[in-house]
Amino acid sequence: MKRILFPTDFSETANNAFIHALEFANAVQGELILLHTFELPVIDNQFFPQNYMVMYESLELAQFDMFKEEIPKLRAIARQHNLGTVPMSHRLMDGSLLYNIEKAITEDKINYVIMGTEGATGWASFLLGSNTANILDEIDIPILSVPSQAVYRKVKTIGFTTRFRPKDKKALKKVLKLARLYHAVVKCLYVKTASSDVDANLIEEWKTEFSTEAVTFNVVLSDDIEGTILDFILYKDIDILTMLSYKRGFFEGIVNPSLTKKLTKNFEIPILSFPIG
Structure with missing residues (x-):
């Protein structure tokens, strides 16, 4: 248990x-x-x-x-x-x-x-x-x-941010296991910036490996990582957002004054943080 x-x-x-x-x-x-x-x-x-x-x-x-x-x-x-x-x-x-x-x-x-x-x-x-x-x-x-303003609603969609690293795959398997318990689907997001080095073949390998799972992979071209994550939460109707890294530096952009205002209105959802390693 x-x-x-x-x-x-x-x-x-x-x-x-x-x-x-x-x-x-x-x-x-x-x-x-x-x-x-x-x-x-x-x-x-x-x-x-x-x-x-x-x-x-x-x-x-x-x-x-x-x-x-x-x-x-x-x-x-x-x-x-x-x-x-x-x-x-x-x-x-x-x-x-x-x-x-x-x-x-x-x-x-x-x-x-x-x-x-x-x-x-x-x-x-x-x-x-x-x-x-x-x-x-x-x-x-x-x-x-x-x-505090996140009213509980039935979990149907779990978001997962990824950079297609081996440690991300390990975490995704845990998220998928949790999603099965909720009878939910998982929607993955990779924000491809101008400096991103993830090969397209690697993404296709992931899609093949998880083809039998209730998971989709979304690749968005943008240099605005935090803003893209917020848009992903809204437009993909995410109920819980899961992230692998929760070091403070990563989140500083998410909680800047302009984005905090957006969060107050639209993005009151729980965040599940997985430790790295």
């Missing part, structure tokens, strides 16, 4: 992503592990020698009480969407988000991480901001990021 880690702060953004996580877990017949983390403040105990432990115990208890109150609400959301049978367990951990995610991945043998992001403008925060950017850079399993 696949194990999916879902870090949550119980915000509206996280609760929206929770629906996507439930549907994902249901599709892959997996289990959700809900993770809530908190960091206790650093207190110089020389000024509070008597109350040092009392203060920490009080803060920990407050987090635990909040955790107990919020978990039933998430289970209610699951039942409202007819997903109450999805297996779920819970973890409340003290420490930094990245540290606890890495710890949970190791201890719980996690296969995927699903996280909410603060809307289209939050793509910049998610992909470039401190905490989550570190998560993207450090962990070596797929991450599904869900913008």
Whole structure:
């Protein structure tokens, strides 16, 4: 059974992503592990020698009480969407988000991480901001990021950006396996720029190798890589976009001010990032 880690702060953004996580877990017949983390403040105990432990115990208890109150609400959301049978367990951990995610991945043998992001403008925060950017850079399993305005819809079409490298082929096979679970099709995009060096024969080899799969290959001539990806999402009606590389530099063009405005209006879809290697 696949194990999916879902870090949550119980915000509206996280609760929206929770629906996507439930549907994902249901599709892959997996289990959700809900993770809530908190960091206790650093207190110089020389000024509070008597109350040092009392203060920490009080803060920990407050987090635990909040955790107990919020978990039933998430289970209610699951039942409202007819997903109450999805297996779920819970973890409340003290420490930094990245540290606890890495710890949970190791201890719980996690296969995927699903996280909410603060809307289209939050793509910049998610992909470039401190905490989550570190998560993207450090962990070596797929991450599904869900913008806050991305209302769940049945996954029928999965987009996949490629440069026809061997590592892309390995990732595509994983995407196709996921697509079969969703009963979805995969549409691949290669943006051929003036400096592209992919041979046409290689593309034909890929088409032949995957001829029995529910996948199509789209080659677009353009030097505007990010804009072409956005157009691809819109015109091919992509429900989830999968990408192999999620290093910050790649996404800086996607989240520039003009493109962020377009994203806000039209491109609120989840991005599934596969680690390189």
